Amino acid sequence: MKKTLISALLLSLFAQPAFAGTGQANTSAIVMFLLFIAGTMVITWWAARKTQTTSDFYTAGGGITGFQNGLAIAGDYISAASFLGIAGLVYVSGFYGIIYAIGFLFGWPVVMFLIAERLRNLGRFNFADVTAFRLGQTQMRILASSASLLIIALYLIAQMVGAGKLIVLLFGIEYKFSVVIIGVLMMIYVFFGGMTATTWVQIIKAVLMLTGGTLLAGLVLYQFGFNADTMLAEAVRVHPNGVEIMAPGTAVSDHPLNALSLGIALAFGTAGLPHILMRFFTVSSAQEARKSVIWASSFIGYFYLLTFIIGFGAIALLVRHPEYFTTAADGSFNMLTDLIGGTNMAAVHLSNAVGGSLLLGFLAAVTFATIVAVVAGLALAGAAAIAHDLYANVIARGRSTEAQEMRISKISILVLGVLAILLGIVFEHQNVAFMVGLAFAIAASANFPVLVLSVSWRGCTTRGATIGGFVGLLFATVWVVLSKTVWVDVFGNVDPITPFPNPGIFSIPLAFLSIWFFSITDKGANAQNERDAFDALTVRSQTGIGRSGATEH
């Protein structure tokens, strides 16, 4: 049954080029794309046969090795937003793009040194499972699913819109069609293959992305005799802002607090991202989890270095190709505002410039697959929040069977998929950059403080964690809504109410303070029990004793 359904869907996918004729479809890109989709479908079919239990579905049964998991985490990270987005940022403003890359990367030391192993030893599925270990189930799961679903929705919008634009540019398909294709593909991966398929798609994609990025950066450096400084000199020579691209720039010096705030949210947000946390539980042991972090951070760090080369290389080289720009009647163009498809497409155009249409096709296919894979991972985390946290533990209060939970997660995937498609269409013309920033800010302000204090501070109680978590969540959200990115750019008001867009510098300390205050003033009997349960949690999180299987819950 499953088999026929998948092959039917495969057939309909192969039929796509029929309506791809509306724009400048790139044949090699389409061939590469279809090959990749076909390959991943085979994986999904294979994974579907192995996915039997909820544990298989959410965490691939704990059967992924550290190296594989490292690649999968890197895959989650090397999303279209970070590859296209950071290369695009470097292309526009040089040094400024590096700030984002370093912020994303520094989430890893924070995760590693503060919580990774302790979470892993607890042996739980996600954020809610960890905090509910000794704190009140219902409250923690409601907090966790609110924050997780909000983060996931924001991320989904950013990825869907990014992917939609990419497909419009490359395949000439209409925007709405491309959003639907992404949504449907995502649902197929997750629906049939669960975490096993999602992980394997991420692994393959990460390998291809690293290969493609290395090739692209290598070809760029080759043009400059493998001398990075020659490339930078050329970039400075042709960029409208000249030597300023080597410096932090006015965006930072006008609002130093904003840069600081962004930096904090990026570094602490990683630890609270639901789809990243989940990946620690797909491996069999703490040693493997550790190994996966080392691999993940190496791959991510390496890839960001490639992205810098690609971004600066795009400045130096794209200007020689007027065909990538919308030119005025006299053939002149502005390299920053006239790039076809927007500056996010800088890396894509560059691959065409140095590697021809074959490299373009390869990179385009992998980038597209990246988005589908990241969206699939997000949807899975969202389904876990709904089926595992809200349904199984709050609504059914633990009386549901595994089969019921599976059914609810599959329904959730369908709902999330349809929602992602709709949101992608609604937000087509919005600036999506702030959504990823907001997602990180919420993760850092709501999830991160609760997570850290619940495993490391005896005094933390349910009341403190719930109030503190929601204070962080609401403060960060309201701050962003009242900031320039939403209040002015989306709602069209004249002046922003908050001085700068990034809330982290206030919302994170505020959340910590609230948890502390509402915990120490909590004199209830439950609060005492929760403090007493801290010993059991500590022993288990330090040693893993008491955790019978890798992924049993």
Add this chain to the structure above:
Amino acid sequence: MQKDIVQQVLNHPKYVELVKRRTRVSMIFFATALIIYSGFILTLAYLPDLFAQPLGEGWTMSVGVLTGILVVFSAVIMIALYVHFSNKYFDPLLEQVVRDVE
């Protein structure tokens, strides 16, 4: 988990040593990471001119770009060192505790 096992582990001298040493090591690593990262962010926010300087005569690469690249390396190196510590010193201690209790 039974209460007596928890107490047994808590009183185990190797466990006490493990937790003490591991907490200290991870705090040192965390503080180092924080200093490097916030040093980078604070410098670019408040001393942007320092980062704008070229590396030297005849160079285009600025101090900031090179620092950024080094900061990326530092993150990976710190994680690798921490994992090395864990594997070499903490895992043997942990294994002993687990063996004694189970």
